[in-house]
Amino acid sequence: MMHQVAEKTFVGDFYKLCNMLKAREPFAFNRFSDGELYILQNKELILDTQQVKVGAKVTDGIYKAEDHKRFHPDEHSFYRDRLVDAFRYQAKNYFNGLSCRCCVGEENFQWQLDFHGNYDENYTWANLLVNGNYPRFIHEMYPLFNNYKTIFVCNEKADLSTLPFLAKDFRVGYNAMVNDYGLIETMKNWIDENDIEGHLFLFSASSFSKMAIHQLYEHSPENTYIDVGTTLNPFMDMSLDRTYLKSFWLGAKGKDLGKICIW
Amino acid sequence: MIKIVSGHSYPDGSTVALVNLCNQLNSRGHNCVFYGPDSWHLDKCKSGTPHEFRTEDGDAILLHGIELLTIAGLQSLELTISEAAKNQIWRNMWSAVSEILFPASTSKKFMLVLSCREADSSHKAALRYSLFNKIHFVSGMQINFNRVKRQRFICPDFLNALVPSDNKPEKAAGIIGSISKANATKENIEMALEAGMETVILYGFLADPIYFYQNIVPLTKSHPGKIKFAGFNDDQQKMYDSVSDVYASVNRPLSKVPRECALTNTRYHGVEIGQDEFLTNDQIYRIWKNELGLG
Numbered sequence: 304m305m306h307q308v309a310e311k312t313f314v315g316d317f318y319k320l321c322n323m324l325k326a327r328e329p330f331a332f333n334r335f336s337d338g339e340l341y342i343l344q345n346k347e348l349i350l351d352t353q354q355v356k357v358g359a360k361v362t363d364g365i366y367k368a369e370d371h372k373r374f375h376p377d378e379h380s381f382y383r384d385r386l387v388d389a390f391r392y393q394a395k396n397y398f399n400g401l402s403c404r405c406c407v408g409e410e411n412f413q414w415q416l417d418f419h420g421n422y423d424e425n426y427t428w429a430n431l432l433v434n435g436n437y438p439r440f441i442h443e444m445y446p447l448f449n450n451y452k453t454i455f456v457c458n459e460k461a462d463l464s465t466l467p468f469l470a471k472d473f474r475v476g477y478n479a480m481v482n483d484y485g486l487i488e489t490m491k492n493w494i495d496e497n498d499i500e501g502h503l504f505l506f507s508a509s510s511f512s513k514m515a516i517h518q519l520y521e522h523s524p525e526n527t528y529i530d531v532g533t534t535l536n537p538f539m540d541m542s543l544d545r546t547y548l549k550s551f552w553l554g555a556k557g558k559d560l561g562k563i564c565i566w
Numbered sequence: 567m568i569k570i571v572s573g574h575s576y577p578d579g580s581t582v583a584l585v586n587l588c589n590q591l592n593s594r595g596h597n598c599v600f601y602g603p604d605s606w607h608l609d610k611c612k613s614g615t616p617h618e619f620r621t622e623d624g625d626a627i628l629l630h631g632i633e634l635l636t637i638a639g640l641q642s643l644e645l646t647i648s649e650a651a652k653n654q655i656w657r658n659m660w661s662a663v664s665e666i667l668f669p670a671s672t673s674k675k676f677m678l679v680l681s682c683r684e685a686d687s688s689h690k691a692a693l694r695y696s697l698f699n700k701i702h703f704v705s706g707m708q709i710n711f712n713r714v715k716r717q718r719f720i721c722p723d724f725l726n727a728l729v730p731s732d733n734k735p736e737k738a739a740g741i742i743g744s745i746s747k748a749n750a751t752k753e754n755i756e757m758a759l760e761a762g763m764e765t766v767i768l769y770g771f772l773a774d775p776i777y778f779y780q781n782i783v784p785l786t787k788s789h790p791g792k793i794k795f796a797g798f799n800d801d802q803q804k805m806y807d808s809v810s811d812v813y814a815s816v817n818r819p820l821s822k823v824p825r826e827c828a829l830t831n832t833r834y835h836g837v838e839i840g841q842d843e844f845l846t847n848d849q850i851y852r853i854w855k856n857e858l859g860l861g
Contacts, residue, residue: 314605318605322609325609441772441775441797442576442577442606442771442772442797442798443576443577443605443606445797446577446796446797446798446799449796449797449799450801462790464786464790464791464794465786465793465794465795466794466795467767467794467795467796468796537778537779537783538795540787551775552775552776552778552779553776553779554776
C-alpha cells in the first residue's frame with residue numbers, strides 16, 4: 304500500500320519535535336534504523352569486531368565493543384516480539400522513526416509500512432536528528448535539553464560529565480536489548496517511587512532504547528523520551544565512527560550533512 | 567514599515583540583537599518584521615522568511631550579513647543569500663570594479679540601511695556600499711576599521727531586562743559567546759580554571775565544531791567533570807543565574823556581556839568597553855527613531 308503525506312518534510316518534522324520541547328509538551332521519539340529493521344525481519348544479526356552478519360550475508364566486522372550486538376531469531380524471539388510491540392505501538396505524540404527509502408531502499412521502506420499494518424500519522428524519519436538535520440540538532444535542539452531535568456540511558460563506558468543538564472543516568476552494557484532488558488522495569492519503578500513527571504529521558508543504547516522508550520512512554524506519558532542514538536558521542540568520549548559525525552566534528556569529506564532524507 | 571533582513575537567523579549574538587530590535591520597535595508602536603533564512607527566529611518576534619520579503623514604498627530596510635550587489639537583488643532575496651556563498655572571488659572582483667566604473671545609486675522608494683555588526687567589516691569586499699543610504703555601526707570602535715564614505719550612525723544593541731540573582735553559585739564560570747578560535751574559547755576556559763573555578767559552562771553557539779573537537783574536548787579530558795557544554799541559551803537571566811564569574815580574554819568591542827554582568831551582579835574578567843556604549847533602551851530607541859525617520 305502506498306501512502307501520500309502532504310507537506311511532510313525532514314526539516315519540518317525536526318522543528319515539530321523542537322517546538323514540542325520548547326512548549327514542554329511530552330512526547331516520545333523512537334527510531335528503527337537498519338539494525339532494528341533486520342531484527343524485525345527476523346534475520347540473524349551479528350555486529351562485532353570480527354564480522355557483520357545479516358541473515359546469510361557476512362562481511363568484515365567494524366563495530367567497537369560498545370556497539371556489539373547479537374540477535375538470533377530462535378534464541379531471542381522474546382526480545383524481537385518486544386521490538387515488534389514498540390514498532391507497532393500507536394499513541395498520541397508517540398513518533399515512530401522509520402528507515403527512509405533513500406537510506407534503506409524502496410523495498411525495505413515499503414516492508415516496514417506493510418509490516419506495521421496501519422498507517423500512523425506519527426511516522427517520521429529514523430534519521431531525523433542526523434544527516435542534514437544534525438547541525439540543527441546540535442545548534443537548536445541540544446540547548447533545549449537545559450530546560451529539563453534530564454535522565455540519560457547509555458553505555459557504561461560513556462562519560463557524561465560535559466552535559467550540564469544531567470539529573471540521573473542509567474547504564475547498559477554490550478547487547479543491552481537482551482542483557483539489560485530488566486532495566487526497563489527498574490526504570491518504571493524509579494519513575495513511580497520518585498513521582499517523575501515532566502522529565503526528559505535521552506537514550507543512546509541501541510535496540511534497548513526502542514523497547515524502553517515504548518514501554519516507558521506507555522507507563523508514564525507525562526515524560527518525554529528521545530532516542531538520540533550516536534548524536535551526542537563527541538560529548539560522551541565515545542567514538543565518531545559514523546560518517547555524519549566525522550564530517551561535522553572532524554571536517555571529513557562526505558555528503559551526509561547535506562542529505563535531506565525523503566519520505 | 568521597518569524590515570530587518572539578515573543573511574542568517576541561527577541562534578547567535580547578532581540574531582538575538584536583531585530579534586530584540588524587532589521586538590522593541592513593535593512594542594513602541596512601529597510595524598517591524600525580521601526576515602531570515604533559518605528557523606530559530608520565527609517564534610521569537612514578528613518574523614518571516616526571505617521568500618516572504620517584498621519591498622514597498624516608504625519602507626525602512628535594515629540589511630545585515632547579505633552581500634547585496636544590486637537593488638534588484640532585494641527582489642529575489644532567497645537567491646541573493648544562497649548565491650552569496652558561491653563564486654566569492656568573482657563576486658568580489660566584479661563588485662570592486664563595478665563600484666568604481668558604474669557607481670550604484672540608492673533607491674528613491676525606500677531607505678536602505680546596512681547594519682555592520684562585525685568588528686572589522688572591511689573584508690566585505692562584495693558589498694556595494696553605494697546602494698545604502700546609511701551605515702549602522704554597533705560601536706564607535708568599528709569605524710576605525712571602516713573607511714567607506716557613507717552617512718553613518720552608531721547605535722548599540724538593546725539590552726534585555728536582567729536583574730541580580732539572589733542565589734548565585736560559587737566558583738562557577740561562564741564562557742559566553744560563540745565557540746570559535748576568534749573568541750578564544752579555549753583560552754577563556756584555561757583562564758577560568760587557573761583562577762580556581764570548579765565548573766566552567768560554555769554558553770554559546772557552536773560556530774566551529776572542528777575547533778571544539780580539537781581544542782575543547784581535550785580540555786574536558788584533562789579536567790574531568792569541570793567543563794560543560796550548554797550551547798546557545800536564549801534565557802539570559804537563567805544563564806547569568808547559573809554562574810558566578812564570566813571570563814572573556816578577547817577584546818570584543820561590540821559585546822554586551824560586561825554590561826549584562828553588571829546588571830546581574832556577575833563578576834566579569836575581561837576587557838571593559840567604554841562608558842559611551844552604556845545607553846538605556848530609551849536612548850537607543852531615540853537613535854533608531856531619528857535615523858530611520860520614524861514618526
